[in-house]
Amino acid sequence: MFSYILKRLLLMIPTLLGILLVTFAIIQFVPGGPVEQIISQLEGKTLGSGEISSSGKSGIYQGAKGLEPAQIEQLKAFYGFDKPASERFWQMMQKYLVFDLGESYFQSRSVSSLIASKLPVSISLGIWTFLFTYLICIPLGIKKAIQDGSSFDVVTSTFILIGYAIPGFMLAIFLLVLLGGGSFWDVFPLRGLTSDNWESLSTFQKITDYLWHITLPIITMVIGNFAVMTLLTKNSFLEEIRKQYVYTARAKGLTEKAVFYKHVFRNALIPLITGFPAAFIGAFFTGSLLVETVFSLDGLGLLSYESIMKRDYPVVLGSLYIFTLIGLFGKLLSDLSYVLVDPRIQFESLK
Numbered sequence: 044m045f046s047y048i049l050k051r052l053l054l055m056i057p058t059l060l061g062i063l064l065v066t067f068a069i070i071q072f073v074p075g076g077p078v079e080q081i082i083s084q085l086e087g088k089t090l091g092s093g094e095i096s097s098s099g100k101s102g103i104y105q106g107a108k109g110l111e112p113a114q115i116e117q118l119k120a121f122y123g124f125d126k127p128a129s130e131r132f133w134q135m136m137q138k139y140l141v142f143d144l145g146e147s148y149f150q151s152r153s154v155s156s157l158i159a160s161k162l163p164v165s166i167s168l169g170i171w172t173f174l175f176t177y178l179i180c181i182p183l184g185i186k187k188a189i190q191d192g193s194s195f196d197v198v199t200s201t202f203i204l205i206g207y208a209i210p211g212f213m214l215a216i217f218l219l220v221l222l223g224g225g226s227f228w229d230v231f232p233l234r235g236l237t238s239d240n241w242e243s244l245s246t247f248q249k250i251t252d253y254l255w256h257i258t259l260p261i262i263t264m265v266i267g268n269f270a271v272m273t274l275l276t277k278n279s280f281l282e283e284i285r286k287q288y289v290y291t292a293r294a295k296g297l298t299e300k301a302v303f304y305k306h307v308f309r310n311a312l313i314p315l316i317t318g319f320p321a322a323f324i325g326a327f328f329t330g331s332l333l334v335e336t337v338f339s340l341d342g343l344g345l346l347s348y349e350s351i352m353k354r355d356y357p358v359v360l361g362s363l364y365i366f367t368l369i370g371l372f373g374k375l376l377s378d379l380s381y382v383l384v385d386p387r388i389q390f391e392s393l394k
Contacts, residue, residue, distance in 0.1 A: 184276025
């Protein structure tokens with residue numbers, strides 16, 4: 044086990060390095076970088092206000108001439124673009140080794156503090172979606188497998204697939220219009236994770252206020268995840284139920300309950316349980332950009348999108364570094380859980 048874990052940890056290094064290298068290389072060819080955006084903002088602001096420097100050299104913007112070349116070079120030096128790309132990548136990786144993710148270009152904050160400030164929203168969306176998905180879909184999938192082909196199976200499959208087919212942002216808008224004070228009922232709040240008077244509330248009121256705000260976003264995200272997990276559970280159990288050892292157990296006189304819980308249940312849950320570690324870890328860092336936008340939730344999804352649009356490269360690369368690292372560890376835990384759940388699997392077979 045130790046040698047396998049060590050090999051996987053060593054393989055994470057080139058994998059992580061390759062992902063960051065490819066992303067960094069792509070960034071070099073993306074137009075409209077931070078320097079260009081700052082120049083555009085400065086010139087656009089001055090042109091829009093009709094202000095033209097009279098001193099000729101003392102101001103940053105010189106009328107229709109735009110920024111002086113020396114000032115543009117100063118901007119490049121400020122953001123580090125005066126150095127070769129290879130040198131900038133090497134300096135970035137040196138900082139990442141000690142988990143120094145750098146500073147945001149536009150928000151005057153460290154990338155680490157920015158990610159930490161968005162975690163409450165992302166954790167709320169991810170962990171509740173994860174819990175409800177597993178707690179509802181697994182029992183539902185088991186029941187559908189047992190009653191395969193019945194009216195219950197057909198009706199539930201119809202509703203599940205309809206929910207899967209509806210885009211998340213459309214469902215979010217529908218719930219807001221229906222229950223968020225639109226044209227029908229004003230039951231749930233329109234935005235945010237908590238109310239403005241959160242600090243003045245008692246502990247019980249804070250809990251109820253938080254659950255009140257998170258209800259519609261969670262419903263939106265859970266409904267979209269129902270189909271995959273439910274049908275995966277159903278198919279996993281159906282595959283086991285149709286195997287030869289089940290017929291043999293029945294022929295020996297075992298009851299259906301004994302066959303199901305002593306034989307089928309454990310084997311069918313293997314693919315579901317082994318995906319649990321990665322799904323649990325990923326729950327803290329996954330979210331829906333559209334859901335966050337519709338419900339005005341400032342999470343990691345919105346942070347990543349805005350950073351890409353603004354060309355805030357330290358935030359983009361820092362977020363990617365953290366998410367990739369956690370994803371690799373989640374995959375390792377998933378592989379290890381195979382052996383813990385099913386001793387028949389050896390580490391040599393996972394190489």
